[in-house]
Amino acid sequence: MLSQRVPTVLSMSEPPPSERPRADRPSSEPTLSPKELAQAKLRARAARIGRMRKRVIAASLATFVLAFGVIAVDGPMGATSAATSQTTASVASSSGTSGTSADSTGSDQSSILGDDSSSSDGTTSSSGNSTSSSENQTSSSDDQTTSSGDDSSSSGSSSSGSSGSTSSSNSGSSSSGSSPSTVTTSQS
Amino acid sequence: MPAAAVTEHLFWITSRAAGTAALLLSSLAVCVGLLFGGKLVKGRPDLRHLHEALSLATIVALVVHAVSLLGDSFMHPSLADITIPFVSGYMRLWTTVGIVAGWAFVALGLSYYVRDRIGQQRWKKLHRFTALAWLAGLAHSFGEGTDAGATWFIVATAIVVVPAFVLLIVRHLGPTTPQPARQAKPARPVAQARPMPQARPVAPSRPARHDFARSEIAR
Numbered sequence: 001m002l003s004q005r006v007p008t009v010l011s012m013s014e015p016p017p018s019e020r021p022r023a024d025r026p027s028s029e030p031t032l033s034p035k036e037l038a039q040a041k042l043r044a045r046a047a048r049i050g051r052m053r054k055r056v057i058a059a060s061l062a063t064f065v066l067a068f069g070v071i072a073v074d075g076p077m078g079a080t081s082a083a084t085s086q087t088t089a090s091v092a093s094s095s096g097t098s099g100t101s102a103d104s105t106g107s108d109q110s111s112i113l114g115d116d117s118s119s120s121d122g123t124t125s126s127s128g129n130s131t132s133s134s135e136n137q138t139s140s141s142d143d144q145t146t147s148s149g150d151d152s153s154s155s156g157s158s159s160s161g162s163s164g165s166t167s168s169s170n171s172g173s174s175s176s177g178s179s180p181s182t183v184t185t186s187q188s
Numbered sequence: 189m190p191a192a193a194v195t196e197h198l199f200w201i202t203s204r205a206a207g208t209a210a211l212l213l214s215s216l217a218v219c220v221g222l223l224f225g226g227k228l229v230k231g232r233p234d235l236r237h238l239h240e241a242l243s244l245a246t247i248v249a250l251v252v253h254a255v256s257l258l259g260d261s262f263m264h265p266s267l268a269d270i271t272i273p274f275v276s277g278y279m280r281l282w283t284t285v286g287i288v289a290g291w292a293f294v295a296l297g298l299s300y301y302v303r304d305r306i307g308q309q310r311w312k313k314l315h316r317f318t319a320l321a322w323l324a325g326l327a328h329s330f331g332e333g334t335d336a337g338a339t340w341f342i343v344a345t346a347i348v349v350v351p352a353f354v355l356l357i358v359r360h361l362g363p364t365t366p367q368p369a370r371q372a373k374p375a376r377p378v379a380q381a382r383p384m385p386q387a388r389p390v391a392p393s394r395p396a397r398h399d400f401a402r403s404e405i406a407r
Binding site: 048049052053056057060063064065067068070071072074075076077 | 193194197200201202204205206208209212213234237238241242245248249252334335338340
């Protein structure tokens with residue numbers, strides 16, 4: 001506190017140095033030598049480069065955080081691709097055993113996969129979609145109506161009912177073995 | 189996505205985000221480098237420092253992109269999988285392209301600091317391969333990237349990649365900027381030429397006498 005200078009009335013009444021007329025300034029004001037001028041320029045350049053580096057770091061971090069946020073909110077996590085490959089494999093095996101209505105089975109599975117890719121963690125939507133697929137199958141194939149009815153009554157999950165209904169007309173044991181695996185992969 | 193899922197895939201998301209950032213930063217670095225390297229922008233010497241800062245940020249993002257994969261619980265890649273080409277079994281071609289591009293980026297970028305040892309001209313020739321590494325990185329991200337089909341990724345990449353492509357084409361296929369012809373100095377008139385200093389007296393070669401003797405003997 002003591003070291004600070006208390007502003008006096010005289011100093012407050014005086015205009016600041018920038019407002020003084022140039023003639024009042026002492027003529028012996030030290031002008032910058034070329035060396036000092038160069039140093040000042042170098043200092044300003046270093047400060048400018050430092051600011052630019054900070055901006056690049058900030059932009060890089062912002063890019064990273066933005067990309068992280070977008071991927072975390074909207075990006076697929078890769079589980080759907082694994083489920084896709086597994087389900088496709090199971091579809092291939094089931095079509096190999098059944099053969100009569102392979103087209104309808106493939107279309108149903110693709111619709112289930114499409115639903116999975118849109119929401120990987122939603123189990124209710126996939127089951128709802130597969131229910132409609134079993135209904136489609138029941139309406140499309142007349143000769144499988146009884147078997148699909150059996151499947152829908154026996155298994156609660158409908159996708160197993162759809163694929164099971166397709167292959168149960170040919171071989172019951174193989175269809176019951178392949179259909180639950182389809183359910184687990186598509187829901188995971 | 190719930191927070192639990194983000195925590196579960198933390199390393200995977202980190203790696204993808206760092207890869208995206210590396211691609212965008214490297215494209216910007218290539219843009220800036222082509223701008224001031226091709227003399228397309230004059231009077232802005234700070235572009236060199238911007239290019240350097242962007243390149244260093246790219247290298248950091250590349251390191252994060254690779255190292256964070258080590259923590260992924262699904263892929264479980266080893267250190268060799270992410271650093272040595274043709275080791276990883278997951279999409280081997282694109283992974284190898286990415287590894288080679290990453291190493292090339294790091295090596296070519298850091299070679300700037302040892303260019304005195306390499307030699308300026310040799311370093312400049314070497315530095316041109318950075319564009320090749322950038323193209324390889326671009327191919328890696330679109331060939332293997334999980335987000336390659338996402339709209340936000342395509343748009344964000346196109347904003348920085350397309351100008352870089354244009355500048356690259358302008359640099360390599362466009363007309364080269366003509367160098368200002370050096371003015372030939374007028375030949376100094378003979379009359380004003382400085383007088384030649386007096387020639388030093390040639391020191392007699394020591395073995396002259398012996399040589400003469402040998403030649404005499406040889407005769």
